[in-house]
Amino acid sequence: MRLKLSKFAILACVSTLSTPLLADEFWASGVNINSGWSAYLQHPNQCWGAVAGNTLGWWQKNLTTNVDLKDGAPQGNKAITDWFYEKYPHIQGGLQPYRGMIYYLQEFSPNFKIYETHNQPTYLEREYGPTKISGAPFWTERYNYQSEGITKSLIENFKTGKVVAALTDDTHTVTLWGIEVDENGKIKKGYVSDSVTDRAGQLTLREVIGNYAPDNKGNETFRFLYSYYVSSTNTYVTDLYEIYSITYLSIDEARNNGTYKDTSNRKDCLLSVLPGSEWACGVSTSEGNQGNTGNQGSSGEGSNTGNTTPEGGNSGNQGSTGNEGNTGNESGNQSGSNQGSSGNQGNTGGSNSGSESGNQGNTGNQGSSGEGSNTGSTTPEGGNSGNQGGNTGGTLAPDVGNQSGSTSGSTSGSSTSNPSIEATTKSVQNAVSRYGELNLKIEEIGDTVFYKIQKNGKDIALYNPDLNLPLVQNKGLVNYDIKKDENGGIEIIKTTNQEALKEANDASKLSIDMNYVDINNLNKRMGELRGINATTGSWARVLSGEGSADGFENRFTHIQAGFDKQSQISSGSIFSGMTITHTKNDIDGNNAKGDVKAIGGGFYISGVFDSGWYIDAIAKYTRNNHKMDYNFPNMSLSFLNTDYNTNSLYLGGEFGYRFDFDNFYVEPQAEFVYLNNSGATIKNQNGFEMDIKGSDLLVGRAGFNFAREIWLGHVRAYALGGLSYQWEMMKNSEIVIDGESAKYNDKDSRMLMNLGLNMIASDNLRIGLTLEKSAFGDYDTDLAVNLNARYSF
Numbered sequence: 001m002r003l004k005l006s007k008f009a010i011l012a013c014v015s016t017l018s019t020p021l022l023a024d025e026f027w028a029s030g031v032n033i034n035s036g037w038s039a040y041l042q043h044p045n046q047c048w049g050a051v052a053g054n055t056l057g058w059w060q061k062n063l064t065t066n067v068d069l070k071d072g073a074p075q076g077n078k079a080i081t082d083w084f085y086e087k088y089p090h091i092q093g094g095l096q097p098y099r100g101m102i103y104y105l106q107e108f109s110p111n112f113k114i115y116e117t118h119n120q121p122t123y124l125e126r127e128y129g130p131t132k133i134s135g136a137p138f139w140t141e142r143y144n145y146q147s148e149g150i151t152k153s154l155i156e157n158f159k160t161g162k163v164v165a166a167l168t169d170d171t172h173t174v175t176l177w178g179i180e181v182d183e184n185g186k187i188k189k190g191y192v193s194d195s196v197t198d199r200a201g202q203l204t205l206r207e208v209i210g211n212y213a214p215d216n217k218g219n220e221t222f223r224f225l226y227s228y229y230v231s232s233t234n235t236y237v238t239d240l241y242e243i244y245s246i247t248y249l250s251i252d253e254a255r256n257n258g259t260y261k262d263t264s265n266r267k268d269c270l271l272s273v274l275p276g277s278e279w280a281c282g283v284s285t286s287e288g289n290q291g292n293t294g295n296q297g298s299s300g301e302g303s304n305t306g307n308t309t310p311e312g313g314n315s316g317n318q319g320s321t322g323n324e325g326n327t328g329n330e331s332g333n334q335s336g337s338n339q340g341s342s343g344n345q346g347n348t349g350g351s352n353s354g355s356e357s358g359n360q361g362n363t364g365n366q367g368s369s370g371e372g373s374n375t376g377s378t379t380p381e382g383g384n385s386g387n388q389g390g391n392t393g394g395t396l397a398p399d400v401g402n403q404s405g406s407t408s409g410s411t412s413g414s415s416t417s418n419p420s421i422e423a424t425t426k427s428v429q430n431a432v433s434r435y436g437e438l439n440l441k442i443e444e445i446g447d448t449v450f451y452k453i454q455k456n457g458k459d460i461a462l463y464n465p466d467l468n469l470p471l472v473q474n475k476g477l478v479n480y481d482i483k484k485d486e487n488g489g490i491e492i493i494k495t496t497n498q499e500a501l502k503e504a505n506d507a508s509k510l511s512i513d514m515n516y517v518d519i520n521n522l523n524k525r526m527g528e529l530r531g532i533n534a535t536t537g538s539w540a541r542v543l544s545g546e547g548s549a550d551g552f553e554n555r556f557t558h559i560q561a562g563f564d565k566q567s568q569i570s571s572g573s574i575f576s577g578m579t580i581t582h583t584k585n586d587i588d589g590n591n592a593k594g595d596v597k598a599i600g601g602g603f604y605i606s607g608v609f610d611s612g613w614y615i616d617a618i619a620k621y622t623r624n625n626h627k628m629d630y631n632f633p634n635m636s637l638s639f640l641n642t643d644y645n646t647n648s649l650y651l652g653g654e655f656g657y658r659f660d661f662d663n664f665y666v667e668p669q670a671e672f673v674y675l676n677n678s679g680a681t682i683k684n685q686n687g688f689e690m691d692i693k694g695s696d697l698l699v700g701r702a703g704f705n706f707a708r709e710i711w712l713g714h715v716r717a718y719a720l721g722g723l724s725y726q727w728e729m730m731k732n733s734e735i736v737i738d739g740e741s742a743k744y745n746d747k748d749s750r751m752l753m754n755l756g757l758n759m760i761a762s763d764n765l766r767i768g769l770t771l772e773k774s775a776f777g778d779y780d781t782d783l784a785v786n787l788n789a790r791y792s793f
Contacts, residue, residue, distance in 0.1 A: 026158035027178035038077040042195035043085035045092035050195030052100025053081030065256040073108035097166040098129040113258040124280040132268040135260035141271040147222035166247040213446025234686035236462040427489025477740035499634035504742035513779040522616040527768035534792035545784025552589025572609035594628035620650040663709040671701040691736040698730035717759040750777025
């Protein structure tokens with residue numbers, strides 16, 4: 001069968017609801033909300049097979065009667081579902097779950113009593129499966145969506161604890177494991193598993209709400225509503241499970257050992273047929289299930305037939321008919337129309353019937369007008385129906401056809417003046433109005449009212465008083481704890497989401513820590529400058545390494561080159577020039593993954609003096625391209641495949657003094673660097689925004705280098721080492737997510753260590769190699785290698 005659910009995006013404005021009621025729960029034996037149930041993806045168009053697998057798997061597990069199944073019989077819902085597909089791969093529609101149960105027992109327990117007269121099914125049993133009086137462990141009851149019969153049947157059967165049920169409408173079937181009944185005897189909730197994922201991609205036990213609503217003729221219908229959040233569209237939606245028929249599978253001992261005796265004087269058979277088809281049960285009575293009878297919207301002169309087989313749903317002027325028209329096997333979609341003869345038909349036999357009528361195609365026009373007779377029978381067992389008589393006022397998903405039954409669309413305003421409902425509505429409105437960023441929208445579907453709470457126009461919660469707890473989907477840096485009060489209203493408490501705040505702070509910290517790649521001192525950039533006697537020079541350096549902090553690590557490569565003019569003064573040398581840079585940062589973090597590439601340039605001036613002092617100043621600008629995936633599970637938010645740009649300004653100053661000894665020197669030094677990063681705003685596919693504000697960082701460093709002169713053959717070199725303390729003097733960073741701010745100003749510090757070699761390869765060429773790392777910081781350089789070379793001419 002093809003999935004068909006009426007689906008509503010909840011987008012409305014003011015409404016009503018009822019006060020909470022005490023309730024009783026009734027479950028299938030061995031099942032509760034946490035265990036005992038099953039859900040398995042159906043094979044193509046075989047929801048009937050998945051539901052038969054669910055119910056038979058439960059039956060096997062909980063049956064206390066010894067049932068003689070052949071060796072090799074599939075055990076458990078998955079194995080049984082797979083067996084149906086392997087055995088009947090071409091039956092992909094038109095079947096109800098009881099057919100699967102028949103197939104299974106006939107295959108693996110051929111002596112099992114299924115029909116009233118064992119292997120001699122009546123016309124009704126052959127065409128529409130066992131009835132309640134057949135004595136089989138399973139039977140089907142047909143209620144044509146009407147509430148009274150559905151409610152009575154589900155409560156009576158689930159109270160025994162011995163049944164599980166399949167709920168079937170005209171194109172889909174699901175498994176019902178339990179119900180909750182209020183003090184007025186109405187079904188408040190159900191617990192359903194489906195064989196297809198919902199629009200949020202979930203396949204699990206679904207808590208569904210019982211919904212009583214009038215159809216287009218004013219008759220009260222019953223269906224279940226399933227509300228949930230779909231992150232891909234950032235909306236709460238509600239799916240409908242409508243009920244044409246119910247197939248029960250029982251673990252009752254008498255039904256499973258062949259000793260069941262009918263005590264209803266055959267009246268229980270009537271549960272399987274609609275009014276007008278009592279003859280099929282051998283009972284002459286007006287009692288039956290609640291189908292919609294009468295002329296179904298037809299007008300004009302002449303007679304309306306529309307006589308249907310017992311599966312036939314809503315019918316007009318029903319006589320008693322047999323298997324009318326040409327029906328094919330259950331496995332095919334028929335395109336012909338099932339027309340009976342015109343006029344009010346009497347009892348007819350099954351003319352031109354094939355075996356097991358099933359997926360009937362294009363049926364006749366129910367509800368047409370004009371002279372002459374209108375015929376056309378339809379059955380929810382019959383897959384693709386034509387113009388079935390029903391009005392659908394709500395919004396349907398694109399894959400949903402014309403349905404029988406009615407639904408109400410979005411409404412604005414309250415449709416009732418019930419004082420308790422008005423009080424509840426006022427309570428909800430007052431709770432929402434406490435927070436300026438929240439707003440309330442309300443919708444009614446049948447007798448059920450949904451309160452949708454939005455933040456900045458986006459869904460964060462769905463409140464239905466029939467649910468024990470509101471459905472809350474918090475996103476961002478704050479949580480809205482929504483509690484139901486004793487009067488049916490709600491209380492909203494806003495708190496900081498501490499786990500989410502840590503995620504935001506980690507992302508903010510990461511954006512600043514990446515800048516440490518660009519912080520470099522004079523020696524790392526240009527090497528040993530003392531003793532150079534030239535007018536111009538060029539240099540290049542490569543820095544490569546990796547760093548880490550709690551929650552992320554980065555691998556970086558920084559390439560820098562420069563050209564300068566050397567000026568000799570009486571007390572030393574001045575180098576003034578320009579530089580270009582390129583940096584690549586690969587980031588792998590708990591909440592962020594991707595890479596940042598930066599390209600930029602700047603100017604510098606450096607001086608080395610005969611007295612031992614040196615100074616260095618640099619100004620640099622970079623343009624940064626970020627290609628990042630941000631994932632914040634504690635905010636239920638992600639920003640994937642982002643691509644945005646920022647700008648950075650770098651200002652640095654350094655000074656020091658060299659104490660020369662015999663073949664040895666010590667050089668105390670200090671450095672200060674200011675970095676400013678511009679911000680960026682990024683959006684995800686659901687419209688949520690993350691605003692990365694501009695950040696500021698001022699870093700100081702104090703320490704010393706020491707070196708000893710060595711000779712490598714004919715090459716003079718200095719083996720050097722260094723130790724410094726680096727600390728953050730100022731730090732400002734902020735991320736705003738969906739209007740909520742997270743500021744991270746915690747300052748960091750660390751120890752820097754380096755070992756290296758500066759070589760004077762010739763009068764014109766100098767080469768430096770340094771290994772460095774840091775320790776004791778929140779962010780540390782694990783290991784980096786710096787190679788520089790300068791040529792003077």
